[in-house]
Amino acid sequence: MAAEDLEWERSKISNQDMNLLKKLGFTKKENALRFPKEESYPSPPIKYRVSFVDHLIRGLSPPIHEFLRGLLFVYGLQLHQLTPNSILHVSIFITLCECFLRVHPNWALWKRIFCLRRNGSHNVAYNIGGVVICVRPDVEYFDVKFPDSVQGWRKRWLYVHEESSDSVEYNIAPFDGGAKIICRRSWDTEAIEEERKATEALMSRIHELQNTRGKELSGIQITAYFLRIRVQPLQARKNPLWMYASEEDVDRLSKDLPVKDLEKLIRRISSLSKKDTIPSSCRVEPYSGTNALPENHPVLTSLPPLTEGGEVEEWTVVTDDNQGTSRPESEVVGSEKSAASSEKEVDSEATASTHSLPSAVSPGNKRKRDEKSPILAPPKPAHLLPKKLVLLKKPLMKEFIRLGTQFVGYRDHAKKLEANLAEANKRADSLALKLEQSEKARKKVEADAAAVEDLRKRLHDAETSLSDNIAEQSAREKEILSRLQSQSRRFVRKTQQDYDLENPEGDxxxxxxxxxxxxxxxxxxxxxxxxxxxxxxxxxxxxxxxxxxxxxxxxKCFNSQEDLGLKLRQEGLKVGVEGTITLVADSQQDVDWARVGDTKELETKRWQSLIKAAKPNSKKILAYLGCKPTPTPSSSKSEVK
Structure with a gap:
């Protein structure tokens, strides 16, 4: 297996991922998705391509949108070579164009904002997710709040059904898991002057959407919008998003997600935590079926152009070290602008040095000059030529002359390269100084922005608290007034008088x-x-x-004519007597019970003395009988009748 294939391993899609794809509507269409079984290397069926769960939840859905098809062809990439955050970049861009700029996805505008870079770490170039779409360093764009790392996304691969296009160039290339990523000229192609003039109004509109106080648009708002309406931006759709028709829209994948699931999905694909609030709507109303485009509005269309013959020109690669960034799985995002800019300069210099060898060194040029030189006269015989010329005609001398000429050319070229290197070092030092100054300015601006944001948040919290208190007070006053009116009606019926609700003092x-x-x-x-x-x-x-x-x-149970306390004591005494009889019977002694029960013959003093004598042993008797003694209140009434 090739070294590039070592990143592939068996797909590990959990039940939670399966349920999420079902909720999002990907399994609604039969055979739209196929899940790998036991294979550790992708082997997609015919008309299927390899994708990832994290691509699908960021706006990708088959059949793939023609703008993304064009990007993959012009950049010479396969779908699995783009990172999840790069897919989200394209989704946000298409949604921005169709919902807020009132145009189709524009290739010229794309070139003004984005470029491509390699994704790797510690001299290791990734194959899966080896290319990152990032914002150009000199462009002010939306803060998308990408996560620092998309953990384990390479292991969640699956097959998606892809429909063929009429244009072969716009079809997704057949899957090749070991295809080598080559940095191409198209990765950093900038818009020409005519394209910049044509898209200047769109760039101004983007800046207006970012900086209008109270109506600022953010990348999170755009992401939440296309997730909420359940239309995938990267799907080939029947209608653009400015014709979105709510629940009846034909391009919707599923019904509305529950708020809890929607917020959980947004936090999964962004860096927002549980403490951060998820925007419930955009501060700027997007264009849709209920917010139509102005009449006679021009619809601009600009797709990635195809080169002649369907081929894409490549950069000349000197070493593998100058092909991209050294960021691992966390991906290169728009904040890494200075690094991307420096890479561009390195690639340009390497390309120039490779193609600018001196003319004296080029055998091809020498052959062309010999071919074009006219023959003025036939050569003289060797014996008629001077001795020096005869030596010059020998093959060994010719080789020496050629080597000497080549040495002179290389020496001059080396001096030129040294001068260029010295100039490049000066430029690098100057750029480093400017970078340091800009970093200090950035930190200061961030500190000021953080302070302003903190004050704004505290003010918002205070306004919210005040509003809540006013609402609670108003509700309490309404409740009191309603209660007074209710009591007033009740007393009017009984007393024929009314409350003075306006001035209740002294009422x-x-x-x-x-x-x-x-x-x-x-x-x-x-x-x-x-x-x-x-x-x-x-x-x-x-x-x-x-x-x-x-x-x-x-x-009523306690409102009896009999003395319940006396009854309770008598019952207790009865239980005690029965227990005593049981105790005596258990001792197997002969007792004259008739004499014992004849209380008439027993004097009261004698009776009291017997009770007094039995008290020290009452606890032992009760314990023997399994009873727990409870204190009973005394009574002046006789307990023996």
Missing amino acids: RLLDALSLLEIHGDEAREGLAEARTGLSWIFPYFFTKKEEPTTFTALA
Whole structure:
């Protein structure tokens, strides 16, 4: 297996990813997706291409939009060589053009904003995701808030069904997992002067969308918009996004996502945390079926052009080290502008040095001059030529002369390269100084911006809190007024008098109502406590009776003519007597129970003395019987009848 193939391994798509793709509507169309089985290297079926879950959730969907097809062809790339954040860049650009600039995706505008760079780390060039789309260093563009790292995205690959186009050049190239990435001239092609003039109004509109106070548009708002309307920007659609027809739109993949799922998806593809708020709408209303384009609005169309013969010219590569950035999986984003700019200069110098060898060294040029030289006269015989000329005619001398001439040419070329290198070093030092100054200025601006943003946030929080307090106070006042009006109607029926709602001070009815409410609260608390107490003692007085559910019925149980306390003590005494009889019977002693039960013959003092004598052993008796003694209140009434 080639070295470039070592990055591929068995696809690991989780059930959570499968459920997400189902919610997003990718599985709605039959055979639109196919998931790998046991293969560790992609082998897509006919009419299928290799893509990734993280590409799909960032706006990609088959069949692929013609603008992305053109980009892949002009840049000489395969779909798997673009990083997820690069796919999101293209999605945001197409949505920006169609929804906010009122044009089709414009190739000239694209060249003014974006360029391509290699993605690698520690002298290792990636094959999967080896190319990064980034913002040019001199362009002010939307802050997209890309995540620092898209973990594990290379392992979540699958097959997507791709329809063929009428133009062969715009078809996605067949999958080649080991295709070598070559930096091409088209990667850094800038817009020409005519294209810059034609797109100047669009660039001005972008700056206006970014900097209009209170209506600032951000990359997160654009991303949230196309995820919310469920139309994939990178899909070949029947209608542009400015004709979006809400829930009836034919290009929608699924119904609206739940708010929780939408916010979770946006946080997954951006650097927003759980503490950051997700915009529920764009601050600038996008063009759609309900916000139509102005009449007679020109529709500009500019797709990536195809070169003659369908071929793309390549950079001349001197070493593999000058092909790109040294950023790992985290990808190169728009913030890495200075590094991208320096790479451009290095590539240009390497190309110039490779093609600017001196003319004295080129055998081809020498052959062309010999071919064009006219023959003025036939050569003289060797014996008629001077001795020096005879020596010059010898093959060895000719070789020496050729080497000497070549040496002179290389020496002059080396001196020229030294001069160019010295000039490049001066430029590098100057650029380093400017970079340091710009970095200081950037840090200062960021500090000022952070302070302003903090003040703005605190002001917003204060306004929100004040608004909430006003709303709560208003609701409370309405509730009080409603209550007073209700009480007023009640008292009008009873007393034929009304409240003075405008000026209630000194209103006797209102004062009486306040006292009534106070005493009513006290009565309610007393009833509640009484209900609790009666429920607590109910089982002691009524052991075989179920407790009533209402307080009135409960109170009637205790409103009996008999003395319930005496009854409880008598029952307790009865239990004690029965227990004593059981205890005596268990001792197997003969007892004259008739004599014991004849209380008429027993004097009261004698009875009291027997009870007093039994008290020290009462606990032992009860413990033997398995009873727990409970204190009973004393009573002046006799407990023996």
